[in-house]
Amino acid sequence: MSYLRNVIEVMRRYALASYLAGALAARTGDDMSGPALMLAGFALTGSATAASALLAGITVSAVAGGPVLGALLDRAERPGRLLAGAIALYGGGLGLIMLGLGRVPFTATLALAVATGLVGPALAGGWTAQLPRVVLGGPSARANTLDAMTFGAASLAGPALAGGVAEMLGAPTAVVVAGVLIGLAVPSAWRLPGVSGREAGAVAGDLAAGARFVLRNPALARATFTSVGCCAAQGMLTACVPLLGERVLGGAARGAALLSCVAASGLVANAVLARRVLMAPDALVRIGALVQAVALALAASGRPAALLVAALLVGAGEGPQLTALFAVRHRESPDHLRGQIFTTGASLKITGFALGAGLAGPVAARSPSGALLVASGIAAVACVSVPARR
Numbered sequence: 001m002s003y004l005r006n007v008i009e010v011m012r013r014y015a016l017a018s019y020l021a022g023a024l025a026a027r028t029g030d031d032m033s034g035p036a037l038m039l040a041g042f043a044l045t046g047s048a049t050a051a052s053a054l055l056a057g058i059t060v061s062a063v064a065g066g067p068v069l070g071a072l073l074d075r076a077e078r079p080g081r082l083l084a085g086a087i088a089l090y091g092g093g094l095g096l097i098m099l100g101l102g103r104v105p106f107t108a109t110l111a112l113a114v115a116t117g118l119v120g121p122a123l124a125g126g127w128t129a130q131l132p133r134v135v136l137g138g139p140s141a142r143a144n145t146l147d148a149m150t151f152g153a154a155s156l157a158g159p160a161l162a163g164g165v166a167e168m169l170g171a172p173t174a175v176v177v178a179g180v181l182i183g184l185a186v187p188s189a190w191r192l193p194g195v196s197g198r199e200a201g202a203v204a205g206d207l208a209a210g211a212r213f214v215l216r217n218p219a220l221a222r223a224t225f226t227s228v229g230c231c232a233a234q235g236m237l238t239a240c241v242p243l244l245g246e247r248v249l250g251g252a253a254r255g256a257a258l259l260s261c262v263a264a265s266g267l268v269a270n271a272v273l274a275r276r277v278l279m280a281p282d283a284l285v286r287i288g289a290l291v292q293a294v295a296l297a298l299a300a301s302g303r304p305a306a307l308l309v310a311a312l313l314v315g316a317g318e319g320p321q322l323t324a325l326f327a328v329r330h331r332e333s334p335d336h337l338r339g340q341i342f343t344t345g346a347s348l349k350i351t352g353f354a355l356g357a358g359l360a361g362p363v364a365a366r367s368p369s370g371a372l373l374v375a376s377g378i379a380a381v382a383c384v385s386v387p388a389r390r
Contacts, residue, residue: 015193016143019134022188023127023150026087029181030123031158033094034059036166036174037113043171044102054097057113058120059354065118066347067211069126070340079130079339080192086122087189091182093119098175123182124151125346128326129339133193141327148323149270152315156263195335213337214344223285223328224345228352229382230289230321233296235356236364236375237314243368248304258311265315266322273320281324281331288321289382296376300369 034055041051069086073079093116100109128147135143158178165174214220241258249257279287295313298306325345333341356375364371 015134016146018188018191019131020146020150022185023147024153025188026123026127026182026185027150027154028158028161029091029178029183029185030120031154032162032181033158033175033178035159035162036171036178037094037097039162039166039171040098040101040175045106050106053110054113056354056358057110058117059350061114061117062120062347063351064347066121066125066343066345066350067340069119069121070129070343073126073129073339073343074336076195078194079133080189080194083122083126083130083192084186084189086119086126087182088186090116090119090122091179091186094175094179094182098172101172120350121343121346123185124350125342125344126339127189128329128346129333129342130192131326132330132335132338133195144326144330145270145273145323148319148326149267151322152263152267152270152319156260156267159259209337211344213334214341217332219282219328220332220341223282223325224348226285226289226382227321227325227345228348230292230318230379231349231352232356232359233292233375233379233382234314234318235353235358236360236371236378237296237299238353239357239360240364240368240371240375243364244299244302244307247368248302248307258307261308261311262315262318265312266319267315269316269319270323273323281327284324285321285328286383288317288324289379291317292321293376293379293383296372296379300372300376302369 037054037058038051041054045051073082076082093112097109097112097116100112131143131147162174162178165177214224238259244258278284292314295310295317298313299310329342329345330338356378360371360375363374
């Protein structure tokens with residue numbers, strides 16, 4: 001009997017290891033694809049506007065694709081295979097964008113980027129929604145933390161890989177490498193456990209049910225509101241990074257080091273959290289927003305040392321907040337709506353980030369400190385509770 005328990009435990013560990021390996025590959029490729037697309041767009045078109053339009057196109061459509069993808073995942077008896085198909089489409093879409101860029105009208109390439117972005121939430125929320133099927137008895141705090149840490153590791157490695165490959169082999173090659181990394185996750189997704197007894201239903205009805213559930217569940221509504229607000233603030237910080245590097249750190253490229261500090265700090269904070277749970281996840285989501293608000297206000301001072309401390313504080317708030325957000329969603333989501341709740345949440349966060357970056361552009365051009373203060377205010381407002389509809 002003890003031998004059988006040991007075998008089951010080994011199988012569970014292998015399944016979690018396979019899940020985490022696939023998540024890390026997909027998310028690293030995703031975080032690599034954004035900077036690589038911008039570099040390739042600028043290199044092949046000579047236009048910074050075209051480059052930013054490609055990035056906006058592949059991110060903004062997530063708000064439409066996420067809920068539909070989630071509803072389909074919730075109805076599938078083998079959601080891993082649907083997830084694998086979505087991931088393959090995203091990776092293949094990156095390759096097609098590179099084939100078309102500079103060879104066909106830019107509007108057609110931009111439309112392809114928008115279409116590719118529809119399945120983008122598969123790499124974030126769609127993947128995390130499958131964790132309860134990998135960890136028997138539901139995700140533990142450790143499993144949630146390890147899953148969240150793949151985001152931190154990807155945000156640290158992805159941009160660095162994009163810059164390194166672009167420097168050595170060219171920006172278009174960097175996009176192709178990002179697509180290959182994403183493709184490496186397909187086998188792990190394909191092998192994810194299935195679900196028996198799923199009931200077929202209309203996707204439109206599923207979408208309405210999922211949206212109503214999030215709005216009427218106080219914990220989910222608060223966590224979603226807070227996380228989207230923080231993503232908008234993070235988008236504003238990212239848009240300010242080149243100017244901060246140029247004006248404060250002695251070079252625009254040095255601003256990217258701030259994002260590396262954010263990612264590294266988030267990884268360390270989550271590593272500490274994996275060993276000891278300090279508070280309830282609902283409280284941690286809001287405290288993470290408060291820490292980020294304070295950090296962004298500190299960054300607005302414009303001093304080099306303050307920028308470094310601020311970047312470390314942003315990561316210390318952002319990393320554990322993501323882990324806590326996953327814990328809240330897993331705890332509150334019914335199984336038949338889990339995929340939709342996770343992908344909808346991911347799509348809202350992606351869109352919030354894109355809107356924050358877009359808002360910061362004109363403000364940061366006049367005053368990076370002003371943009372950072374606005375970002376701090378948004379993160380602070382995100383701490384405020386929102387009433388759930390009944």
